Amino acid sequence: MQHKLTSLREDTAFGRQASSVWTVVDSCFDPTKASSAETVFALSNGYRCLRGTHLFAESSLPGNFFAGLFDCSDSAIPELVNCPDPTPLRVFIDYERVSAGNEGSVMFERTYDLSRGCSKAVMTWKAATGAEALIESERFVSLADRHRWCETITIIPGNFSRRILVAAGIDGDALANRGHPMEERRHLSLASAGFFSGKENDCASGLYLSARTIDRKIGVCEARALYCASGSQIEKQRRGPDLVESVWSLEVQEGVPLVFHIAGYSVTTRDIDYAGSDTDEALVRTAFEGLQSFVREGPEAERAKHETAVRELWDAIDIEIDGDQRAQRGLRYNLWQLATCAPPPGDERASIGAKGLHGEGYKGHVFWDTETFMLPFFIHTQSETAKRLLMYRYRNLVAARRNATSTGCCGARFPWESADTGEETTPLWGVNYAGERVRIWTGEIEAHITADIGFAVLQYWQATGDNEFMRNFGLQMLLEICAFWAGFAKFEKESGQYEIRDVIGPDEFHEHVDNNVYTNYLVKWILIRTVEAASKELASDPASVAATLRAAGLELECLKEFSRVAGLLKVPAGKDTLLIEQFDGYFDLDDPEITRWDENGMPLWPDSLDLGRIDRTQLIKQPDVVMLFALLGSEFDREVKCANYDYYEKRTMHKSSLSPSMYAMVGLPLGRNAHAYEYFIKAVETDLVDNQRNTA
Numbered sequence: 214m215q216h217k218l219t220s221l222r223e224d225t226a227f228g229r230q231a232s233s234v235w236t237v238v239d240s241c242f243d244p245t246k247a248s249s250a251e252t253v254f255a256l257s258n259g260y261r262c263l264r265g266t267h268l269f270a271e272s273s274l275p276g277n278f279f280a281g282l283f284d285c286s287d288s289a290i291p292e293l294v295n296c297p298d299p300t301p302l303r304v305f306i307d308y309e310r311v312s313a314g315n316e317g318s319v320m321f322e323r324t325y326d327l328s329r330g331c332s333k334a335v336m337t338w339k340a341a342t343g344a345e346a347l348i349e350s351e352r353f354v355s356l357a358d359r360h361r362w363c364e365t366i367t368i369i370p371g372n373f374s375r376r377i378l379v380a381a382g383i384d385g386d387a388l389a390n391r392g393h394p395m396e397e398r399r400h401l402s403l404a405s406a407g408f409f410s411g412k413e414n415d416c417a418s419g420l421y422l423s424a425r426t427i428d429r430k431i432g433v434c435e436a437r438a439l440y441c442a443s444g445s446q447i448e449k450q451r452r453g454p455d456l457v458e459s460v461w462s463l464e465v466q467e468g469v470p471l472v473f474h475i476a477g478y479s480v481t482t483r484d485i486d487y488a489g490s491d492t493d494e495a496l497v498r499t500a501f502e503g504l505q506s507f508v509r510e511g512p513e514a515e516r517a518k519h520e521t522a523v524r525e526l527w528d529a530i531d532i533e534i535d536g537d538q539r540a541q542r543g544l545r546y547n548l549w550q551l552a553t554c555a556p557p558p559g560d561e562r563a564s565i566g567a568k569g570l571h572g573e574g575y576k577g578h579v580f581w582d583t584e585t586f587m588l589p590f591f592i593h594t595q596s597e598t599a600k601r602l603l604m605y606r607y608r609n610l611v612a613a614r615r616n617a618t619s620t621g622c623c624g625a626r627f628p629w630e631s632a633d634t635g636e637e638t639t640p641l642w643g644v645n646y647a648g649e650r651v652r653i654w655t656g657e658i659e660a661h662i663t664a665d666i667g668f669a670v671l672q673y674w675q676a677t678g679d680n681e682f683m684r685n686f687g688l689q690m691l692l693e694i695c696a697f698w699a700g701f702a703k704f705e706k707e708s709g710q711y712e713i714r715d716v717i718g719p720d721e722f723h724e725h726v727d728n729n730v731y732t733n734y735l736v737k738w739i740l741i742r743t744v745e746a747a748s749k750e751l752a753s754d755p756a757s758v759a760a761t762l763r764a765a766g767l768e769l770e771c772l773k774e775f776s777r778v779a780g781l782l783k784v785p786a787g788k789d790t791l792l793i794e795q796f797d798g799y800f801d802l803d804d805p806e807i808t809r810w811d812e813n814g815m816p817l818w819p820d821s822l823d824l825g826r827i828d829r830t831q832l833i834k835q836p837d838v839v840m841l842f843a844l845l846g847s848e849f850d851r852e853v854k855c856a857n858y859d860y861y862e863k864r865t866m867h868k869s870s871l872s873p874s875m876y877a878m879v880g881l882p883l884g885r886n887a888h889a890y891e892y893f894i895k896a897v898e899t900d901l902v903d904n905q906r907n908t909a
């Protein structure tokens with residue numbers, strides 16, 4: 214069977230409907246692509262994310278993630294914990310499971326409805342006994358009350374009237390990195406599980422499973438209840454070592470839709486202060502009470518509140534594109550996923566991981582992706598969210614100071630990868646494109662993130678005019694960032710300049726390079742802008758600057774030092790040419806040509822290339838010089854930008870999903886319209902067509 218995600222490559226019948234700019238449709242069940250579809254159909258509300266499992270098949274890579282909930286267990290670095298899966302649901306007609314991919318499956322389709330913030334799966338089924346039914350399920354993860362999620366199931370029997378069975382449970386066998394023999398591990402041990410006793414159609418007929426992470430001891434409790442207005446009967450309750458499940462029987466009538474809801478409530482010990490009480494008991498009680506009030510209010514009331522919240526969100530974030538459904542749908546899909554990954558109001562302890570909350574990619578860690586690629590969207594649509602994301606970094610200044618000290622510098626150095634504590638969490642070892650085990654250097658030397666965060670603070674301040682933030686937090690961050698750079702850049706007698714040696718720029722194909730132009734230019738710019746901002750504040754409120762300097766552990770003299778380093782910092786520029794050299798010696802490298810592209814238009818490695826030594830060539834992973842134009846385009850002449858865009862674009866392998874969007878953004882004002890459009894489409898289709906081959 215051919216799997217069809219309605220993406221921009223291929224419009225299905227559904228995709229051609231007028232409403233298609235609000236929907237993503239998967240019109241066929243393909244077990245080999247189940248994990249990717251689970252990512253695409255994931256529903257998040259920023260507090261948590263449920264991957265897009267569905268009742269018509271066993272889950273492929275189930276995932277239930279909570280923002281900021283990390284643990285190590287036997288891993289050297291913290292990972293976003295995959296929590297117990299509260300979604301398992303099976304429907305049986307004449308004792309046969311309704312299941313996609315089986316003979317009885319006549320039609321299967323899934324839809325992501327962006328306008329209502331829900332996903333739907335529908336199937337028509339013919340049992341071996343001849344019983345026929347249409348079954349539909351719709352799930353939302355509430356944006357109104359972020360602990361609540363709900364699945365509504367409608368069953369319409371075509372030609373029979375009798376009892377059917379529904380089994381719904383919570384699966385505590387949550388494994389991290391399922392299927393990876395070296396990395397598979399458990400982050401949780403079961404604390405308690407069972408059934409709430411009481412009358413039916415109350416959460417009394419619900420079940421719960423509570424678990425605790427191995428070393429951080431964070432508790433997470435999932436509770437769920439089946440809610441059916443027309444009556445249900447519990448036939449069986451089952452408790453295994455890692456599972457709790459109830460089997461209900463429901464009476465159905467030929468041609469009459471039967472509707473029931475699964476109401477879910479989730480809570481973790483991160484959410485509530487449990488001082489003085491037995492944590493697990495208190496956690497389970499909170500879950501019980503939460504579920505009880507959810508069931509009492511009714512799933513439909515929550516749906517209405519969720520949809521109101523979804524509409525309000527769209528009012529803040531939507532961008533309309535006329536005349537291009539493909540671009541519109543793709544853009545909306547990404548706007549939605551990005552906006553619903555932001556930690557909810559009040560939570561400054563979490564940020565947004567490079568893979569959102571949608572899976573275990575990069576262990577849920579936070580990179581420069583957040584400040585450089587995501588933050589502008591929030592600054593211009595929901596500035597309070599942008600501020601929260603910056604506050605995550607502010608709260609982690611203590612760890613950033615330790616990180617700077619460990620490299621012999623003062624000030625603050627932010628980690629390349631960050632989890633819950635703000636410490637450096639980059640793994641030390643990985644596998645390169647040739648399949649060889651290699652040392653990962655990014656944690657030690659991809660220093661530009663500390664400039665990126667400074668840039669983000671300035672950008673937020675400039676766009677919002679939030680002087681209070683700047684006075685209380687932003688300026689301190691900038692001063693500590695500058696203090697780090699003033700120590701990290703070294704004066705070299707030979708050149709008579711400050712240089713920044715042994716780093717990795719945005720292009721990670723080249724490690725241990727000197728004077729990466731992106732890094733040096735940005736550092737210089739931040740040093741200058743910080744001194745300007747501090748001097749301005751000094752003139753209006755010297756006491757406030759004095760307090761900020763004290764908090765940063767710095768003296769007023771540091772401003773002079775920052776200006777001096779900025780003035781003498783080497784910024785590589787093209788000699789007799791418009792071209793800017795990405796780092797010292799880049800133009801001396803081999804220059805193989807990219808001549809082939811895959812079916813998604815993504816470059817293929819040149820034939821003769823030694824994948825273990827890409828660093829000997831001018832091929833780049835993602836924009837680096839062009840990245841500088843994306844941030845500070847107004848500082849460069851158009852002809853310089855054009856020359857460099859054309860040069861580096863030809864050498865870019867786009868091995869990061871951060872790459873195409875930047876070539877779109879920078880290319881458009883340079884008149885590279887065809888390129889810009891092509892890259893824009895690649896960017897918005899990244900996960901819809903899986904052009905990085907990692908959507909799963």
Ligand code: BGC
Nearest residue numbers: 567580581582721868869871
């Ligand atoms: C990219 C980085 C990015 C990271 C997380 C890497 O492949 O090269 O720029 O921060 O992925 O998305």
